[in-house]
Amino acid sequence: MRHYVKLERKAPVCLKCGDKIRYGRSDKKFCCEDCRVSYNNEVARSGRGYRRRVLKILLKNYDILEGIMKDGLTTVDLVDLASMGFVPGIVTSYHKVRGHNEYACFDIKFKMTESRIYGITKISLNLQIGKTDK
Numbered sequence: 001m002r003h004y005v006k007l008e009r010k011a012p013v014c015l016k017c018g019d020k021i022r023y024g025r026s027d028k029k030f031c032c033e034d035c036r037v038s039y040n041n042e043v044a045r046s047g048r049g050y051r052r053r054v055l056k057i058l059l060k061n062y063d064i065l066e067g068i069m070k071d072g073l074t075t076v077d078l079v080d081l082a083s084m085g086f087v088p089g090i091v092t093s094y095h096k097v098r099g100h101n102e103y104a105c106f107d108i109k110f111k112m113t114e115s116r117i118y119g120i121t122k123i124s125l126n127l128q129i130g131k132t133d134k
Contacts, residue, residue, distance in 0.1 A: 012026070012027075012028060012029070014029070014030050014031040014032075014035050015029050015030060015035070015039055016030060016031075016035035016036070016038055016039040017031060017035050019031045054090060057087050057090045058090055058091075058092065058105060058106070060085055060086075060087075061086055061087060061090060061091070061105045062105050062106055062108065064081065064084050064085065064086045065086075065105055065108045065110065065120060066108065068120060069108070069120055069121075069122065073120070074118060074119060074120045074121070075116060075117065075118035075119070075120070076116060076117055076118075076120075077115060077116045078112075078114075078115055078116055078117065079115075081117065088112060088117075091103045091104060091105050092104050092105055092106055103117075104123065107122060107123045107125055108120065108121070108122055108123065109121055109122075109123050
């Protein structure tokens with residue numbers, strides 16, 4: 001004699017509003033289309049916000065370095081840079097070159113120690129889009 005026990009499915013909860021999802025697939029994550037769209041827009045918006053903040057810092061760093069170069073300087077204390085709003089941890093590239101660290105903020109490269117940056121120079125970029133060498 002076999003006894004069958006009816007297993008009841010625990011209703012999943014909507015990721016956006018928290019309501020129980022009473023119908024549909026067992027792996028359904030949202031109770032309705034509005035909740036799905038709203039949730040995904042929030043996720044995308046938060047990622048764009050982060051990228052926007054980092055780009056804003058990069059552009060400010062670039063403007064500061066460009067101003068220093070226009071003044072004819074190639075070395076500056078990090079304390080002075082920080083007072084101008086420079087954020088040393090936000091750069092576009094980093095390379096270890098012959099025992100020192102070389103950083104770049106777009107097309108401006110520099111070397112950095114714990115107390116200053118030096119060797120601030122513009123990288124000459126030779127970009128030829130759409131041309132091939134034959």
